[in-house]
Amino acid sequence: MNPMNSILAATDFSAPARHAADRAARLAHETGAQLTLMHTVSGRALDELRQWLGAGHAAEAQLLEDAGQQLRKLAEELASTRRVKTQTHLATGPVVTEIEREADAVQASLVVLGARGAGFLRRLVLGTTSERLLKHTHRPVLVVKQTPHEPYRRVLVALDFSPWSVHAIALARRVAPNARLVLLHAFEVPFEGKLRVAGVDTATIEHYRRQAGALATQQLHHIAQQAGLAPGHWDARVIEGDPWQRIVEQEQECDCDLVVLGKHGRSAAEELFLGSVTRSVLTEGSGDVLVSMAGTA
Incomplete structure (x- = not known):
């Protein structure tokens, strides 16, 4: 039975996604796996922002900075409460593509997602995003529906x-x-x-x-x-x-x-x-x- 070496948790900072991140941290602690917490700023959202405000506007840098701060804060909380070292990855671009790319980069044994989310995670389970993800991925995917206790x-x-x-x-x-x-x-x-x-x-x-x-x-x-x-x-x-x-x-x-x-x-x-x-x-x-x-x- 191969060990669980690396776990990738994707979050959009919604409550369900936080439950998924917590479950991923628990699993990392239980199995000794390396945990990577990632957030993707949608490339489409950035394109719309640039369309309205122009390329290089300060709002774009602020958006990325805010996302990075939220990601680091969540990682620190998980490291403290679950006693597991957590690395972070902030990406921009198509969400599924970035999840796949990071999963490959860290050689994830497991990808963890929330069952509902504020945006891509909702579509991931119920819409076309899931079709694209699971059409290409060869990795196990854990969809978290419950608050882990x-x-x-x-x-x-x-x-x-x-x-x-x-x-x-x-x-x-x-x-x-x-x-x-x-x-x-x-x-x-x-x-x-x-x-x-x-x-x-x-x-x-x-x-x-x-x-x-x-x-x-x-x-x-x-x-x-x-x-x-x-x-x-x-x-x-x-x-x-x-x-x-x-x-x-x-x-x-x-x-x-x-x-x-x-x-x-x-x-x-x-x-x-x-x-x-x-x-x-x-x-x-x-x-x-x-x-x-x-x-x-």
């Missing part, structure tokens, strides 16, 4: 039995090394609707349902073994139904404070944040959401 206690890892599944478990253990894991797989009876239309009797369909559940349970235990989880140190949930509904349901029922989701295959990043499962969990779930690509853990 303690380390993650219970983590729900949603598995689809793809090669990504073992990576997802490894990533969950890196981000929440002391949490209990709940491994979830939501299954459906293949072609159930067509079977009913074709007149297949209920008993036969129920037989298929039991078979699908038993096979999924077997696969779940096999993946847990592959990931090196000790028996009795994790919980299994194999449930029939729509994946996102079951994820949200089990997140609440099992009192999980973090959900780990991922995707694999061609165009995985492009599909990931736009997919109905991830979008629905972000919208309907109450816990933080960690999104990963295959191979990043």
